[in-house]
Structures are given as C-alpha cells and as structure tokens.
Amino acid sequence: MAVIRDVMPSFDLLQPNSADEARNILAQRGSDAWVLAGGLDSFDWLKDRIKRPKVVVDLSGVDELRGIRVKSDGVEIGAMTTLTEVAQNPVIRENYGVLADAASMVASPQIRNQGTIGGNLSQDTRCWYYRAGWPCYRAGGNICYADTPEGRNREHAILGADRCVAVNPSDTAPAFIVLDAKFVIRSRKDERVIDAEDYFIGPDVDITRLHVLQPGELFTAVRIPFTWASSRFYFEKIRDRNVWDFPLLNVASAMFVSNGRIDRVRIAVNAAAARPLRLKSVERAVRGMPPDAATGEMAGKRAVQGAVPLQFNAYKIPLMRNLVKRAIGGVEEAKWA
Amino acid sequence: MPESKDANLAPNAQVFGVGRKLIGKDYPTPDLYAKVTGRAKYAEDFHAPGMLFCKLLLSPVPHGRVKHLDASEARAMPGVKAILMPDDLPPPADAVTDNGTVIKANPKGERALTMEPVYQGEPVLAVAAVDELTAANAIEKIQIEFEPLPFVLDPLETLRPGGPNARLDGNIWIKPAPAGNQTPAPHLGQLKWSEADFAAARDGQLPMGKTPDQWTYGDLDAGFNRAAVVLDETFVTPDTSHQTLETRSAMAYWQNGKVYMHTGTQSTAQTVPAIARWLKVDPSKVVLISEYTGGGFGSKVTAGISLIIPALLAKKTGTPVMMRISREEETFIGRARPSLMGRMKVGFSNEGRIVALDMFVLSNNGPYDAQGDAGAAGRIVSLLYQPEAMRWRGATILTNTPPRSAQSSPGGLQGIMIIEPIIAKAARRLALDQVAIRRINCPEGKAPFGPSVDGTRPHATSAFLKQALDRGAEQFQWKERVARTPKRIGSKARGVGVSLSCFVGGTIGFDGLLVIRPNGRVSFQSGIGNLGTESVIDVHRAGAEVLGVSWDKCDVVWGNSEHNLPFTCVSGGSQTTHAMTRAAHATAMDARKKLQEIAAKTLGGAPEEYEVANERVYRKGDGRDLTFAEAAQRAIQLGGIYDGHESAPDLHRLTKASVAALAGQGLVAAAKDTYPRDGFTFSYVASFAEVEVDVETGKYNVVDFLAYADVGSVIHPRSIGGQILGRSVLGMGHALGQKWVYDPHYGAMLSTRFYQNKPPTILDVPVNMRWGALDIPDPETPVGARGIGEPPVGGGCASILNALSDALGDEIFRRAPVNADTVLTSFEAGRPMQHPLMAYI
Amino acid sequence: MGLIQWATDPWGLSVPIHIAWFLIWVALIAGIAFLIGHVVYVRYFAKPRQFTADPPTPSETEIPERVARHSIAARTFHWIMAASMLVLLFTAFLPKAGVQFDWVTYHWIAGTVLTASILFHVFHASFWLDFGSIWPDRIDMKDAWHRTRAFFGRPAPLPRRFAKYPLENKLYHGAIMIVGTAVIATGICMMFRIRTIFFTRDPYLLSDMTWGTIYVLHGLAGVGLIALIIVHIYFGVRPEKQPITKSMIFGWMSREFYLDEHDPARWIVSRQQASRTPVASRSED
Helix, strand or coil, rough: CCCCCCCCCCEEEECCHHHHHHHHHHHHHHHHHEEECCCHHEEEEEEHHHHHHHHHEEEECCCHHCCCEEECCCCEEEEEHHHHHHHHHHHHHHHCHHHCCCCCCCCCCHHHHCHHHHHHHCCCCCCCCHHHCCCCHHCCCCCCCCCCCCCCCCCCCCCCCCCCCCCCCHHHHHHHHHHCCCEEEEEECCCCEEHHHHEEEECCCCCCHHHHHHHCEEEEEEEEEHHCCCCCCEEECCCCCCCCCCCEEEEEEEEEEECCCEEEEEEECCCCCCCCCCHHHHHHCCCCCCCCHHHHHHHHHHCCCCCCCCCCCCCCCHHHHHHHHHHCCCEEEEEEC | CCCCCCHHHHHCCCCCCCCCCCCCCCCCCCHHHHHCCCCCCCCCHHHCCCCEEEEECCCCCEEEEEEEEEEEHHHCCCCEEEECCCCHHHCCCCCCCCCCCCCCCCCCCCCCCCCCCCCCEEEEEEEEEEHHHHHHHHHHCCCCEEEECCCCCCCCHHHHHCCCEEEEEEEEEEEECCCCCCEECCCCCCCCCHHHHHHHHCCCCCCCCCCCEEEEEEHHHHHHHHHEEEEEEEEEECEEEECCCCCCCEEEEECCEEEEEEEECCEEEHHHHHHHHHHHHHHHHHEEEEECCCCCCCCCEECCCHHHEEEEEEEECCCCCEEECCCCHHHCCCCCEEEEEEEEEEECCCCCCCCEEEEEEEECCCCCCCCCCCHHHHHHHHHCCCCCEEEEEEECCCCCCCCCCCCCCHHHHHHHHHHHHHHHHHHHHHHCCCCHHHHCCCCCCCCCCCCEEEECCCCCCCCCCCHHHHHHHHCCCHHHHHHHCCCCCCCCEEEEEEEEEEEEECCCCCEEEEEEEECCCEEEECCEECCCHHHHHHHHHHHHHHHHHCCHHHHEEEEEECCCCCCCCCCCCCHHHHHHHHHHHHHHHHHHHHHHHHHHHHCCCCCHEEEEEEEEEECCCCCCCHHHHHHHHHHHHHHCCCCEEECCCCHHHHHHHHHHHHHCCEEEEEECCCCCCEEEEEEEEEEEEEEECCCCCCCEEEEEEEEEEEEEECHHHHHHHHHHHHHHHHHHHHHCCCCCCCCCCCECCCCCCCCCCCCHHHCCCCCEEEEEEEEEEECCCCECCCCCHHHHHHHHHHHHHHHHHHHHHCCCCCCCCCCHHHHHHHHHHCCCHHHHHCCCC | CCEEEEEEECCCEEEEEEEEHHHHHHHHHHEEEEEEEEHHHHHHHHHCCCCCCCCCCCHHHCCCCCEEECCHHHHHHHHHHHHHHHHHHHHHCCCHHCCCCCHHHHHHHHHHHHHHHHHHHHHHHHHHHCCHHHHHCCHHHHHHHHHHHHHHHCCCCCCCEECCCCCCHHHHHHHHHHHHHHHHHHHHHHHCCCCCCCCCCCCCCCHHHHHHHHHHHHHHHHHHHHHHHHHHHHHCCHHHHHHHHHHHHHEEEHHHHHHHHHHHCCCCCCCCHHCCCCCCCCCCC
C-alpha cells in the first residue's frame, strides 16, 4: 500500500460541551478515541495519516477546562487554557514567573494562542524518524532509526535513553516540575492527582508513550501550590531559531535563599531525555551552598554525570552543564557600551 | 550598541530620483490592497465548477524502479475519476530559441512522473478524484513495490572508486558541442577519482581530483610566490529549499481546444511557451492566469513541469483539475539550491590584495539538469574580489536528492560564502581592517571578470561598490564598533562582520508594449510575473516618466496571457528591472515618436517640433496641442503603425501577436530594447552585521545589520528596500540554520517541514535592519537602473559568518549553517568540531 | 486478525515487525486449557497405567535406596535455566499485558544467563552425561504406538517401562530445545540492536525483512514457551510426578519409584554409579 501524507483522513468528530460528557465519551471509546486540545500535535499526526483514530474528541467546547483560578492553597489552571493566557496571566506572572517565562517561549505567538497547557504537557516527541511515520520502537516497531551508526540525532537524548532516544519537547513541563505542580486526571470512575514529575515516563517503562495518561482518561487541570511562589526562578530555553522552535534544551529552577545560602531548591531540564528530568542529586548537592558561580559550576558538572552522547548531540552535554550552572549560579547580563 | 534613532541613520531617509517625478519615488502598487486584505487570488483560490482534485504518489526510495503496480482497487473506488501514469505524458520536447536554434530535449531529463524515481519524493503517478480525501484514500489503496537501485547523497561518495552513481549511466552530465544550429542533449558520464586523490587531502580538507571544467587567467604560481599570506581552506555551503510560501499548486481546464492554467510563475510571458512545450501543444493554445505568485526565488522561473499533471488529468476527464501541492511535496519537487563543497587557496599581498586565487568546487546537483552554480561561483568571486591571477576548477555531481534550480544568487552566494571567511582570516593575519582589505580588492568601473573569451576578459558595465562600502561603513559606524571594548562580557561575546556581495543585475533585448487609449489613459502591458518584487509594476514607471503622464492615468495590465502581453524576460537573474526599464523606455520613446508624428500630421509642422508632457503633445512656442485622448483617437483613424495594425519588424513574435490583438484600440506603441550596452550588468552590495554570541550555549543573535547597495538608479525605494533586506535575510538563513537533514541509510529526507528545515523567522533578524543605495545611474542603460533581487544574498550570509569569527576566532566553523551546537562544541574544544564534509546533520 | 504485526518500512515495503500480541493470550489460554483438559482426563477417564510384565528384577543390593538421577551440575543448570526462563517470560510479556517497568536490561541479562547455561548444558551433556538418554529410541516409538492403540481401545501389547526419561519427557525436551534454540538464536541477533556489553551495536546488520522475521520468530518462540512452561510446571506439581520433580531438587528418586516406572534394563543403575555421577546406560534393544 502506498503511503501519502498531508491529507487528513476521515474520522468521527465528537465535540462534548462538558468534562463529564468528555469523560463518558473517552470511557466508551477507549483506545479508539483521540483527544484533541489545541491540535498542534494532533493535526500533524492526523494529516500525515500516521495515527488513525476512529474518533476525535475535540475539547475546545468544554469551557470548564479553561481558565486560571486562584484557590486557597494555590492556583489551578484548566488543561485547555492557552499558553498565551498562562504567559500573560498576572497571578502566574506574579507568583510563578518561571511558568510565565516557559509558556511565553513555546513555539510562536500563533501557536501559543492556540496551544493549551494540557497539550503542551502531553504532546508527543518530535523525533523526525518517528514523526515521519517510520516503524520505530515508539511506533510499535523494533528499531530506533535515530540511534544507528549514521542516524541523525542532533536533537535527541543524552540521558535516560533505552532503545529509543527521543526527547520530550515540552517547555512548560520543567517549570511545572520545579513548582511542584500536581496534574489532575479524571476517568469516568475516579480522579487521580499525580506529581508533575511522575506524569512523564521514559522508554524503559513505556517506549510508546511519554506520559501515564491512559485511554479513557482526561487531563483536566494543573494545580500549583503556593509552596514555591515568588521564589527565585530561572528559566532558559536554547533553540535554533528565536521563535517557532522546540528546545534543544531548557532548564527551570526555583530556589529559596536565606542568609546567602540555598535553602530549598528544585531544578529540572527538558529535551535531554524522553521525560523532563528533575535533578534531585543537584538539588541535594547545592542545598546549603551559596547560589554563586562556584556552586553553579559544581551543579552543572554533577547534572551531566552519566550522560551518553550520540553521534551528533554531544553539544548537549556542555549545554546542559552550562544551563544548570546558570540556573543555580545565575548569569552575568552583558551591558554593552 | 548604536541605535538607529539618529535621524541620519533612520532607514530609508535617503531621497532618491532627484529631479524626477516617478522614478525614485514611493507609491502604492495596484496589487497592494488585494495582497494585504487577502483578496488576491493565487492559483489555489480558483475553483471551477465540477473541479476534481488530484494527489500524487511519491517515491519512498531515493532510486529505484517500480517492479509491481496494481491500481485496480483504487480505480474501482467511487469518486476516483482517473489515474495519470508516466506513460500518459507526452515525450520530452525539443525547445526552439528565437534565433532558430534547436535545443534537443534530454531524454533522461526530468519529467512530471516517472517509473524510475531518482530521488525520494519524486512523483510516480497521480490520482484525480472528486475530492482530495478520495484521491488520497485511493493512493493508499495502490499496491506498489520498488526495486531499490544504488543511490548516493554525497558528491564525494560517488567520486570514490567504485562509489555508487545517482543515475544508472553515470554521475555527471556531459554536454556535447553544438552542431550547426542544434544544441544536442547532454548525456550521462562517469567521473571517479583515485584513492590517491582522496588520500592527498588532510582530514577535513576537500580532496581535489580531476574536474571536467576549469579556466584560468594570470600567473597563479607567481602570485602565490609573492604572496605574504597564503590560506588554503575548505568550506561547505548548505543545500536549501526555495520554500516559497505559495507551493507550486496548479489548476487547469480545457476549453475550445485551449488549456487554461492557473499557477504561480516568475514570468507570465515566458511560461506560455514552456507549458506549450511540456504539453506538446501550440503556444496559441495555452492561456496562463497568474496574477499573484507567492514567491519564486528561482524555483518558478517558468513555473514547474508538475503543472502538466492537472492539465493532462483535466484533458483525460474533461473536467477541471486542481493540484494542491503540500508543504512536504513542495520540499521534494519545489527545487533547491545546490550545496557547494569548496576549497580555496588564496594568496594575499602585505596590503591585503588578492594576488592569486585557486578555487575548487563540487556542486551537489541532484539527479537532473546540471545547474550553473559551480561556474557562477567562480565568475562572481573573480568579479567581486578582482584577484590578479585565478584558476577555477569545478564539477557538478549528480546525487539522489531533490532537483536543484537557480536560487537567489545561484553560485554567487556559495562563492561569497566560501571566500569571505578566508578574507576575514587573512585580514586578521595581516592586521588589516576588514573594510580596508575588501576596499583594496573591490571591483571598480568596467571591472573584468571570469576567464578570457576570444583573448579578452569580459567586463562589468560599471561598479561603484567602493562608494557603497564607504557609505555603508560610515552609516554602520564600522570604525567605532571595531574600536569598542570590551569584546566580551560574561558569557557574551560580540563581533562585527562586513562582506562584499554581488550578482548579475540585468539583460537586454526584450520588448515593451503600451496603449494610449481614446479615454486618455495609458495601459502598460506587463508580461512580468508578479512574484512579490513589484517589478511587474515598477518598471512601467520608467515609461510613464518618459511620457510625462501622471501615474493615476496609468493602468498596468498583468497576470493573464490572454491580455496581450509583450515578450518579456523571466524574472530570474535579477534582470527584470534592468531589462524591462530599458524596454519600457524604448516603448515610451516609440509612443513619444508616434505622438509627435500624429500631432504633426494633425496640427502641421514637423514631428520634432512637438513636445510630450502632462498628458499632451504640444508644439513648442504656439501651444497647439493634442491631449493623449485626442491623439489616441487620431491614431485609430490613422491606423497602420499608429494603432497596431502594423508593427516594427524587430519585435518578437509574441509581441507582434499581442500588438495585432490590440490593434485599433488606441495608440499602440511597442518596441524592442536595442540600446547599446558595453559590458555585462551586475549589482553590488556591501553588507555589515553585528552578532552577540553566548559562548556557554553557542546561541547567537544578529543584533544589527546594514546593507548598502550599488544598484544604479533607484526606481521604487520601498520595493528596493524590501528586496535588499528581504534577500539579505534569505542569505542569512544560510548562516543561521536553514538546512536539509537526510538519513543516509535510506536516502530519505527528514527535514520536510518548516520546523525541521528552519528557514529564518522575523525574530531571527534585527528589528531595525537598515539599507541604503547609492542611486548612481549605470552608464550603460538609459534609465540607469540595475536589478537588485539577488546581489544582497551573499552579503547577508557572509557578513554574519564574518561577525561570528570576529567574536570567536577562526576555529569555529568550516561549514554552514552555523548553529548553537557547532559554536558550543568548537568553542569548548578550540577547534572546528563539525566535520565540514559531513552533510545533512 | 493476523498473527503477525506488519509495518511499512521507510522504503514503502511491508515488513513484519513482531507477532500480534494477542498471541500471548492465545498461548496462555492454550496452556491452561491443556492443563484443565489433562486434569479432567486423569480424574475421570484415565485408566490405570499398565506396563508389560515385570522385567527381571536386578538383585536388590544392586539398586541403591536412592537412585541417583540428576547430578548437581545438571540440577543447577536446570534451575538456573528455569529461573532465567521465567524472568525472560515475565519481562517480555508483563509489559505487553500492561505492567510497565524497565524490562529490557533484565531481559537481556536473563537471556545471557539462559544462553550461557544452555551452552554449558550442551557441552556437559555431550561429554559427561549420557547424551543419548534424552532422545526417543525405537522402544519408545514402538511403545508409543501401542499406547496410542490402547488409548483408542484397540488391541495392543502393553508398553515397557521407561528408560531414564519417559517419552513425554523426551518429546518435551525436544520441543523446548527447538523453541529454545529459536528464541536464543533470534535473541542473540536482537542484542545487536540494543546496548549490551557484548556487541558493537549495528541495527542495520540485516535487512528490514530479515530483522522482521527474526522478531517474529522470537515472538512466536516466546509465546510458545508460555504454553510449554505452563505444561511443564503443571506436570512438575502433579502428585504422581512429584518424585521426578523432587529428583530435580535433590538429585535422586526412591528405589520403589524407580522400579515402578523405569525399566532397569533400559536405565541401568548400580551402587557404584550411585556414588559417582549417575551415568545412565545406553539403552539397547
């Protein structure tokens, strides 16, 4: 059978008006259903006829999944809230600058207007072999084309690879991890709330998915506690182009400093592995140290321990080292004469 | 950094066209409102009743043969109307030039469909159905199997002894000598180098075996002997797709034996004969409608051969057929610039003068017709840097990658990319200022270029690049920026770069056509493609200026070959502004002469006693006059040459046909550009860039850019500014990240989408880029204007490369694009870490 | 529903990539169905086992109280193999059944252990054990024929007692050998596709089609093993087979069991041998 791309095949489009209705549909249709949020990941798959769901469940009409609500113990962001709304929301900017920064660096303005928080966190990898529809591990096959002697893997993983070397492309994921956010996942039967970092999984656990969301489940909201609100944040994303690009690597950190020493800290990177990595050993190592360049150097070196470069992505090791260094020790702003 | 808030530095503050009414002045072009409001209709926007849609089956293999094909299931699907197979295509047809030379068709050249694809993504067959979904579903039902054949992506791999060839019969084209008035078709040959050739090159250096083409002038050895510094460097430029925003979609239908074709093109006039040749019909049976074209850059010079697919399907089904080309399909069939693998040995005197230059290039040509980039690179380098002695050697190697075509500054960009970093390095070695070393090598006046032809080297019409370089350096505050310290703060390093740039800027010998209508309005018939440069309209301002008619009395007719258009140049090689302002001038002079004659015949006296101005022809002194409206009515009465019933014998047959069709509609003026020209026309640009590099991440930003052009007289400042900066950005893309990524095992392209092949975005270039133009008329053309599309491209790229090496040193990159990974790893290691000869990463 | 999962390779070729995973359930159900069928058969339909007239009893003193059956080396091999096999099966199929964990490393290490233990076994059995004892001989075949006829109520002479291994045991060994060889051979090839300590990775060692075939064979052999191992464990725990199971643990079986089930002429046991490595005699007809 010949292959053709770029023409969307037909499917049933269901447009629920409420989260309950959406959950019922998802529960009924199970793995036949594809959840459509902003569509920026979905439409690629659908147009290229690689993923062929029978039913597409469009959540754009579910208003209760939208919006940013301040609660007594934190802020809740509906999964269908757009990245633009998150980036511009005053409460987020005030309390969770790291998230506002991360959201404002996703892709391009048009994509941020359409793309949602839930979608940004649940999107699939951009490994070009996988996205081309090649039958790799992630697609259910038995090979990783990127990790072959001649495979093109400049944008692939340096950590946590297991057969598959794809990376998670989300910019907001590390921000949510450092904010200790909880993701609310509902099925028809129950609701589970999981830590941001536990939402993501590597190929060692499941080589075909980047997260734990099961068929029939609906990602409804992100809850951010006030724990890390207004702490010292750092976010940096390195990409080839200044707009409309996935990260080559990004880093997010949150820290409380008292008496010139790091009191509490969380740090995470993404695009280094198939899941955003919280760098717990770095967190442990820098606690009690001053947030300066020397601590940063040490943190950076520790962060990349165990990194395994592929043929074309060795640059990610110094890049990650330096980004972690800055996230801990800060960066000198250049003021040119 | 210096801000451009200073009034002296404000963009476009220059005043152009002093003493002229239209030339050098801004105006809203008549296509503007439709474009910005979205009402402009591109090919895809045309829908005919009952129209079918077609989709293509593309080859998954980089080289192979269809060994099994069963489309019965697809054919049987409801809604599927026809399948077009390679066998349904007319055979390749010979082309006949205007002087009767027959260019024999290449039987192994590109066709619209093929059973032996020579690159991944090449179309094999097309299905027409009631809608795209049905057509796509039908393609999925086609059983097709390919017998894989040897393939090669890398020119060096095929040159190795025993290396695979892109085509079964070889890896290069061999052009037999013309015989009489026939240009025979090229045939395939094989070029292989020896193991010794490969062994002779150090790691990272381009091996140099024998090449089919070479030329030389001056005493190379003597030059190198007396050089103070000799550099021998390898540099590899990227393959880049043209990536026009409008893909080569086409819609066609047949009516009364004529084919009506809607598609984008770089020439309304010359695409008609191309379509006729591809479809094997008479040009009179072709109607091309192309009012708007979403970019060409060389990829749509006469549109693309793929347009015959909907035309043939429309014929087969008796129904209009639309072929919408997707972005991925455009990446495969939409043309690309060949990468050049270059090695250059350059000898510099103590003063920085290039005394000897030995240039060696391999062009990665794709599988089809040989492109001229390798040769153009040599000629442009010889013109732009005026080496005292030079040798050029080159080979154009076939690979199983998408077909190439000229892309903005074909060869020029690559040549400039290869030499500019060497000049920058030499300046550092010789402790010379970067502007100074370029100034000393700059072409000036009737500068010679290339090898001798019949004992003398050809020369340019003019070059004022030194002035452009000086003005640009002044406006960019080059000296201040160079002197500024520190160069590095924290992890940020700054660097400034300058580059020379040039490309061809004009041809001669085309026709113009206008009608002064009985209502007094002037219709300019424009055969130019509306590909976004505005030359389709702009050039006629030169005619209106000569006629002394106000612009609001002028209409430009364009975009439909049924609207009686003159023989016009293609908009490629930046020739349009030059060629067609000359034709417009000639035509306006013809109209003037006819007005004078009509006035003399009507009002008495001799024609030369009459003046033409303010939409009148009047006798000097006594004020007797005719308005244009009266003159047009009079022309119709007089007939003959005045209203188009006769036409000048030297006009092209296409123009003559248009003149005949317009006969009787008013005063019809048509003329061929027969103005003399001494030399070949080129335009020049001096480009300046500043970058800020983060040495901890490798990421860099272009923080400032200025291009100062020597383009002769400026016709339309806003348009020229758009061209200078827009094409600079096209060049910048080659430094900043535009690329192809290929999987070498399967010969399959991985970067088929924008987010993967990374054309530059608006946020990758400085907010306040600036441009300037000398506005010195070229002495060899009556209007003084030269073309500008392509000349800025090389400078846009090379000024950034040079700014990078200014910031980081010479040991960072040996190929482009230069990305964060290249910068970071090389900076850490202190030597270039990316192998220049490894492509497609 | 196909038994093989197909995919389109980058050149548009349809290639197998692995078995259809529902075959796991097919094998599981087949194994359990056999088990139930056998239980029911033995409980309600099976006739008591009968052997041909007692063979000439060797002198009691020649038969030790404990008849040595499996050497310590053989037993160690068996249990290592069993453990690695179970690890292999669970690591292979639990993730497919929805239990997610980092399985590949355990899987290839267990595979390496299995391969090494089997290499040891082949070597050991070829030079130290009675290599022939595990292969069906002519008596086995003749008796099998007689037993089959008897099963269907046709007249047939009673079968003889077994040599060291009953025919079923020998057939099982044969099956596991074939399936095991397939799974190991394909598994070794597959180790070229992942990072292990053994080979330089080269996923392009073979063509897409060959790789696909290897993955399918590995999968088929793997699910085959599910059924085979269910059957094996089932017999291992059946009451009447427990002396055999115990012999795999302790190395010996009782004299009574030996004399009940085995033909001393076909499996010659002596006191001397009992003290040394038990070497079964060649069964000669």
